[in-house]
Amino acid sequence: MIKVNVDGRAIEVGEGQSLLAVCLQQGIFIPHLCFLEGMPESPASCRLCFVDIQGEPAPVASCKVPPWDGMVVRTDTERVRRLQKSALRLLLSVHHVDCRNCPSNKKCVLQDLAKFLGVPLKSKKLEHLQREIGVELDHPLFQFVPERCVLCEKCIAVCRQHNDFSLLTFAKRGFNTVVTCFEKDPDRLPCSDCRACVEICPVSAIFLKNEAAEACLDQPPPFPDSP
Amino acid sequence: MKQANSDVLERFRTLIRQARQTVQESKEPGKPHIYIGMATCGLAAGATETKQAFEETLAERGIEARIIPVGCIGHCYGEPLVVIENPGFPAICYHKVTAGKAGALVRAFLEEGDPLFEYVLGALEENDLIPTVMDFPRFNLERRVVMADCGALDPENIDQYLAGGGYESLLKALEMTPEEVIQEIIDSGLRGRGGAGFPTGRKWQAARSADGSRKTVICNADEGDPGAYMDRTILESNPHQLLEGLAVCAYAVEAENAVIYVRAEYPLAVKMIRRAIDQAGQAGLLGAHILGTRFSLSVSVFEGSGAFVCGEETALIQSLEGKRGMPQHRPPYPVHKGLWQQPTVINNVKTLSSVPTIVKKGAAWYRQIGTQSSPGTAIFSVVGKVVHPGLVEIPMGTTLGRLIFEICGGIPNRKKFKAVQIGGPSGGCLPESFMDTPVDFDSLTQAGAMMGSGGMVVMDEDSCLVNVARFFIDFTQNESCGKCTFCRIGTRHILNILERITKGEGKEGDLETLRELSQDIKTASLCGLGKTAPNPILTSLEYFREEYQAHIREKRCPAMMCRALTAFYIDLDKCARGCDACVGSCPVDAIFTTKGRKKAIDQELCVKCGECMVACPTEYDAVGKVSPSELAPVIERPQEKAS
Ligand SMILES: Cc1cc2nc3c(=O)[nH]c(=O)nc-3n(C[C@H](O)[C@H](O)[C@H](O)COP(=O)(O)O)c2cc1C
Numbered sequence: 001m002i003k004v005n006v007d008g009r010a011i012e013v014g015e016g017q018s019l020l021a022v023c024l025q026q027g028i029f030i031p032h033l034c035f036l037e038g039m040p041e042s043p044a045s046c047r048l049c050f051v052d053i054q055g056e057p058a059p060v061a062s063c064k065v066p067p068w069d070g071m072v073v074r075t076d077t078e079r080v081r082r083l084q085k086s087a088l089r090l091l092l093s094v095h096h097v098d099c100r101n102c103p104s105n106k107k108c109v110l111q112d113l114a115k116f117l118g119v120p121l122k123s124k125k126l127e128h129l130q131r132e133i134g135v136e137l138d139h140p141l142f143q144f145v146p147e148r149c150v151l152c153e154k155c156i157a158v159c160r161q162h163n164d165f166s167l168l169t170f171a172k173r174g175f176n177t178v179v180t181c182f183e184k185d186p187d188r189l190p191c192s193d194c195r196a197c198v199e200i201c202p203v204s205a206i207f208l209k210n211e212a213a214e215a216c217l218d219q220p221p222p223f224p225d226s227p
Numbered sequence: 228m229k230q231a232n233s234d235v236l237e238r239f240r241t242l243i244r245q246a247r248q249t250v251q252e253s254k255e256p257g258k259p260h261i262y263i264g265m266a267t268c269g270l271a272a273g274a275t276e277t278k279q280a281f282e283e284t285l286a287e288r289g290i291e292a293r294i295i296p297v298g299c300i301g302h303c304y305g306e307p308l309v310v311i312e313n314p315g316f317p318a319i320c321y322h323k324v325t326a327g328k329a330g331a332l333v334r335a336f337l338e339e340g341d342p343l344f345e346y347v348l349g350a351l352e353e354n355d356l357i358p359t360v361m362d363f364p365r366f367n368l369e370r371r372v373v374m375a376d377c378g379a380l381d382p383e384n385i386d387q388y389l390a391g392g393g394y395e396s397l398l399k400a401l402e403m404t405p406e407e408v409i410q411e412i413i414d415s416g417l418r419g420r421g422g423a424g425f426p427t428g429r430k431w432q433a434a435r436s437a438d439g440s441r442k443t444v445i446c447n448a449d450e451g452d453p454g455a456y457m458d459r460t461i462l463e464s465n466p467h468q469l470l471e472g473l474a475v476c477a478y479a480v481e482a483e484n485a486v487i488y489v490r491a492e493y494p495l496a497v498k499m500i501r502r503a504i505d506q507a508g509q510a511g512l513l514g515a516h517i518l519g520t521r522f523s524l525s526v527s528v529f530e531g532s533g534a535f536v537c538g539e540e541t542a543l544i545q546s547l548e549g550k551r552g553m554p555q556h557r558p559p560y561p562v563h564k565g566l567w568q569q570p571t572v573i574n575n576v577k578t579l580s581s582v583p584t585i586v587k588k589g590a591a592w593y594r595q596i597g598t599q600s601s602p603g604t605a606i607f608s609v610v611g612k613v614v615h616p617g618l619v620e621i622p623m624g625t626t627l628g629r630l631i632f633e634i635c636g637g638i639p640n641r642k643k644f645k646a647v648q649i650g651g652p653s654g655g656c657l658p659e660s661f662m663d664t665p666v667d668f669d670s671l672t673q674a675g676a677m678m679g680s681g682g683m684v685v686m687d688e689d690s691c692l693v694n695v696a697r698f699f700i701d702f703t704q705n706e707s708c709g710k711c712t713f714c715r716i717g718t719r720h721i722l723n724i725l726e727r728i729t730k731g732e733g734k735e736g737d738l739e740t741l742r743e744l745s746q747d748i749k750t751a752s753l754c755g756l757g758k759t760a761p762n763p764i765l766t767s768l769e770y771f772r773e774e775y776q777a778h779i780r781e782k783r784c785p786a787m788m789c790r791a792l793t794a795f796y797i798d799l800d801k802c803a804r805g806c807d808a809c810v811g812s813c814p815v816d817a818i819f820t821t822k823g824r825k826k827a828i829d830q831e832l833c834v835k836c837g838e839c840m841v842a843c844p845t846e847y848d849a850v851g852k853v854s855p856s857e858l859a860p861v862i863e864r865p866q867e868k869a870s
Pocket residue numbers: 418419420421422423424425427447448449450451452535536537538539540541573574575576578579680754755756
């Protein structure tokens with residue numbers, strides 16, 4: 001068994017799991033967005049799951065670190081929290097914060113993280129920015145709400161798991177990256193009774209269209225509505 | 228196991244003998260030889276027309292001479308460059324040889340024996356007639372290791388490379404065990420020239436000892452930095468040197484596959500390297516059973532689509548595998564899990580091109596050049612406000628001041644030096660106080676800049692550092708792949724804030740946000756792009772803070788570069804009555820005639836292009852610039868008379 005110490009707690013762990021997975025199982029919360037339990041590789045793209053490991057000069061992403069024997073970890077140092085808050089503020093600065101009209105209200109990962117880290121949902125520190133949606137997002141089956149999307153890639157991962165390849169994909173790049181689906185023929189989409197992407201989405205940014213009404217999407221969200 | 232035996236040696240000797248013979252036979256004693264630099268930089272400066280003019284004038288005058296297209300010698304300020312070997316004279320290098328000068332050279336020099344001193348850059352060998360190029364710092368303070376033969380060889384002719392000792396290092400490597408080769412590279416202290424400066428020998432060793440049956444060597448020739456073109460020049464000017472280094476590396480790590488990843492925007496480089504691969508294959512120096520040994524290497528060329536981030540090694544591998552070019556978390560490093568999950572060495576063009584000389588002359592020789600921690604030479608593409616821009620190869624440890632002021636001739640037009648931006652778009656901006664800083668991996672990183680790819684932009688007093696920082700972050704945020712939060716969103720915020728500041732809309736608190744956000748992006752981004760993108764902001768904030776403050780507090784751009792904060796005006800005391808040189812130059816009809824028949828600018832209409840300043844005759848010099856823009860004198864436009 002590998003013994004690690006997290007925030008002063010001694011934990012015994014087996015091999016083959018990331019430090020993040022181990023901590024979460026032990027009830028030690030580390031903010032995270034793109035990590036998906038049971039997936040072989042986390043993209044390490046959300047930059048939230050930082051921890052301080054003794055001997056490391058800077059915080060590291062815990063989803064990419066295998067625990068080693070004698071590892072001493074702190075999940076709540078000042079510099080870790082600073083980066084996590086900064087990442088969350090950035091994500092919120094491009095998020096359409098309209099919780100009342102969002103189906104994820106009260107079960108939203110951004111709300112949870114904001115509460116945990118003490119970051120206001122509508123921060124004054126950064127301006128609100130809007131992406132340029134450079135691709136045709138209209139689709140016979142899917143409704144995408146890029147103003148909500150946090151690009152955690154979970155929908156792409158589960159789609160790949162269900163179909164061996166992913167129908168969902170990133171399009172455009174950089175600041176204007178969005179998730180979309182390029183296959184437009186409903187008959188060629190194996191989506192009839194699969195809701196994996198919709199269910200996994202932590203911020204209600206993707207729907208099957210016939211369910212869009214329930215998802216408060218009768219009208220597209222007004223934008224921007226900064227305070 | 229060593230691969231070379233007497234058969235191999237014999238085969239190689241025959242190859243060399245034949246190459247020397249071919250080269251010898253192609254020389255025509257008694258005839259002039261004209262070498263024209265025809266790499267991309269030469270072509271851009273008009274080398275094709277120059278070559279044509281030589282051909283036509285030679286034909287017209289009935290003179291027999293040989294024209295040999297060669298690569299680039301790096302003296303871009305002097306393109307098109309031509310070297311003429313005229314029997315009875317030393318070899319002479321001419322600069323800025325336009326088509327007209329080419330014709331004149333044939334008539335005067337080749338026909339009449341007058342070397343036309345006014346066109347001469349310098350002689351290539353000691354003589355009593357003409358000063359040699361070695362009298363100039365731009366030549367004698369350089370130290371050519373990687374670029375030694377660039378511009379001296381016909382890149383399309385393997386025989387020239389062979390005749391000059393080419394592929395001897397590959398032979399020598401084959402006479403050593405792979406471990407010995409790696410040890411030699413470790414001993415040489417060679418560090419990767421792609422930016423990070425990772426010890427090359429250790430990289431090879433890691434790949435060699437990693438488990439895997441299909442190891443690969445990749446040459447990174449993506450070269451995405453704006454303004455950097457040394458890799459292109461090397462590919463275009465001496466492709467065989469790179470192939471030789473690649474083969475030595477593959478032998479050392481036991482790889483049988485190599486890929487050269489070149490950007491598709493480098494068509495000439497792609498052509499040259501493809502031709503070189505073919506020629507080396509035909510000569511038995513690449514392909515199956517190299518020189519009859521058991522070592523085989525197949526080399527392919529992959530044309531990348533020119534995304535800056537695809538130069539990052541993990542993104543490059545994704546791109547080779549046909550995926551979106553997005554960087555991956557490291558570890559695992561490519562030496563353990565690279566292309567198709569197999570151990571992969573990725574080295575830069577300059578790194579691999581350094582290898583043949585190191586193997587040939589030995590690690591101890593290499594270590595004599597440069598510094599203890601950064602042996603060897605550095606190649607910079609120095610651009611911006613210097614007298615002699617171009618590619619410069621200098622020993623590591625040369626100071627910035629020497630590079631800029633001695634080798635590159637300093638700042639033109641009697642302007643003052645302001646800053647130098649080193650290391651490509653994510654390098655830092657350093658002020659004059661850093662002129663004693665030696666150029667090497669560690670010193671530059673310590674100063675907040677970096678070696679990067681070797682891009683260097685020199686700026687004079689007319690550059691606004693806020694605008695410069697904005698320019699570079701505009702590039703990096705545009706090239707961000709969008710994968711990780713900090714780089715995707717953070718760099719966009721920085722760009723927005725800097726845009727506001729350059730427009731005079733900066734707020735108190737902006738500098739604090741800029742600094743904090745920059746630090747977070749630097750610490751927390753996934754790959755090197757995000758980790759370095761804030762460098763220009765962090766360094767300019769540190770060294771040029773007053774300039775930011777002037778923009779925010781006084782709406783003033785001290786360098787008078789930010790358009791929103793500057794205004795052009797015409798000094799009525801200097802303006803000449805009746806002259807209207809400026810009027811025609813104005814694209815928006817903002818210049819009107821005053822009551823006193825002088826000229827003035829309507830600030831409402833002016834787009835601040837500065838054309839009037841250029842157009843105003845120097846003897847009047849009446850157009851001035853001020854910042855903040857309210858300082859411009861207000862002059863009433865006379866009422867149009869109703870006709
Ligand atoms: C954004 C980014 C762009 C890069 N571009 C290049 C490039 O154009 N050429 C290059 O050789 N290395 C580039 N690198 C560095 C490579 O990731 C890698 O370190 C290098 O190719 C290794 O070769 P070396 O050890 O010979 O330096 C880049 C790195 C980053 C982060």
